[in-house]
Amino acid sequence: MIEGNWGEEIVFWVSGGLAVLGALGMILSKKAVHSALCVALTMINLAILYVANSAPFLGMVQVIVYTGAVMMLFLFVLMVVGVDSSDSLIETLKGQRLVAIVLALGLAILLVAGVGAGLTDVVPVGLDETNGVDGGNVQGIARLLFTDYLVAFEVTSALLITAALGAMVLAHRERWLPRASQQELSKARFLGPGHPGNLPSSGTYARHNAVDTPALLPDGSPSDLSIPGPLVARGDVRPIDHHEVEQIESLGGGPK
């Protein structure tokens, strides 16, 4: 490594460190959104490591799929659930800690064994050698996906399609009556008791907060529709000062 590429070492320590920090932050942060952001940070740094290891396709797909789609959907759900909803800290699954510890240990053993075997038994041929077989990283992945791992690839896609179909079935609602068209909605609005269009906006002569100042009709009387209901209920509506209106009209050269 001394005469090797020192740029690669810098990338490894910076990105690797950030990835570990993101992983720790994901577990330790209290807000779900912060956890999601930490995962995104980890994913991006893993992608950088992939690119540094001559696997640009994997790196880019990692960012597009995991950071761009999966984590974004997580964020989406978190936002729908609500900003201030607090997480329940009561464990509903009995004995989940024990199961989690056992599974974590199993995963750790698998990882250590796998990486250990990779470090001792396998003789590395070098990244250029591996990528050079098919004339490039992208071509190599494409060949493996569509020859040696074709069945696994297709089974995975079948699994994903099944999941998508399941989600659609769960979210599906049979429409009983045909959907009201825009024309029907508009007719109903005009026939109904409410105001057919937008309510008139509040006063244009406001000196303070315009929302509490009624708009004036052409004859000079205030329009009740222009004031939000809650303000009327609170008694926060500003009375029209006709002297003020005249003053402003004379300033602006409005209707005499």
Added chain:
Amino acid sequence: MTESQFGVFGIDPWWLVLLKVLVIFVMLVLLTLFTIWWERRVVSRMQNRIGPNRVGPFGLLQSLMDGFKLALKEEIIPKAAHVGVYWIAPVISATAAFLAFAVIPFGPTVAIFGVETPLQLTDFPVSVLYILAIASIGIYGIVLAGWSSGSTYPLLGGLRSSAQMISYEIAMGMSFVAVFLYAGSMSTSEIISAQEPIWFAVILLPSFLIYVTSMVGETNRAPFDLPEAEGELVGGFHTEYSSLKFAMFFLAEYINMVTVSALATTLFLGGWLAPWPLSLWESANTGWWPLLWWLVKVQIFIFVFIWLRATLPRLRYDQFMKFGWKVLIPASIIWIMIVAAARVLRNDIELSNRQLLIIGAVVIAVLLVVSWFAQGAIDRREAVRKLVRDEIENRPYDAMAGGFPVPPMPGQQAALTSRRSGSPVVQQEAIDG
């Protein structure tokens, strides 16, 4: 495809890399200032107004002055904001916008201070995917801004934009596939060299149209600007942002416009290659001239953006999503299948163009016949459904249908029952009337 194609990249001396980075940065900022002015002038002209014409010649310095004003404004941070995320959101947005330009080619190899170098910061085998990846990081800025503002309208804007950008990114990514198939590469410089005789916009017209539509959705521009729909959401995700942070979102939006225009130019309009009558001139594709062709093509796209904004009303949200999922995505999938099938037939089975056309005609004829029969089947099924529906609607309401308490169907009227006896009571209107 071989290593030699990328041999021209990654060998620049360090000062040249720095110079390129600096030039791209300055160019993007200047293009943003110019685009804001250009947009305001063009929209004004289309609306019979004059537009900014006070600061500098033709008002050219107006956006610069507006930028200064924005930067010097008071910064207001809402009390309910989640401060850390609130700070980082505009940074993510602006950074991602600049990053995407690293792989956009501006021209062929030229000599800069005696060093032969391509007019492109860098390139690698998957650079178009890199742009997609950076775009998907850029969405985080908008979504986090919406979430962290601690306010309702920004949250709704952020939600809309995440849904919108994910949906349109799919159609956008799919429109690239046909280009990849024809270019045999995902690197921007190779895609341009693959368009030497004819642009992909001509041979892959459906892909081009799908990309142009989805790029408007991807940049949140009118008529797809639902995340910031002023009439509904005040300012959408950036409602609670002011001063320099707002300026960063503003900058990001305009740079993104330039980026997607540059990508469209690269993928479909031959990048820096000279357009047809000019390409007859021998040195049109050498030296610094291509930079001009590139700039003109990008500006045409930006003009289309402005034109759309001045012309079209904003779409309704459900119509917009329906358009993305039920029109754009299926259309791209079918188009990719056609392109892939045509290529396999031509390359592996070696059919001539004429045989291909005959096969295409047969396939279309079969599809027409099938769709005719399918329409008949759909009509019959709809008629049966209508019968069943009418039958059920005309049935009187049974509150315990099937042995379970059930609500009335649409069109059925639930009879009011007395709480004590459970027997029907006379309705209030009947008494009043």
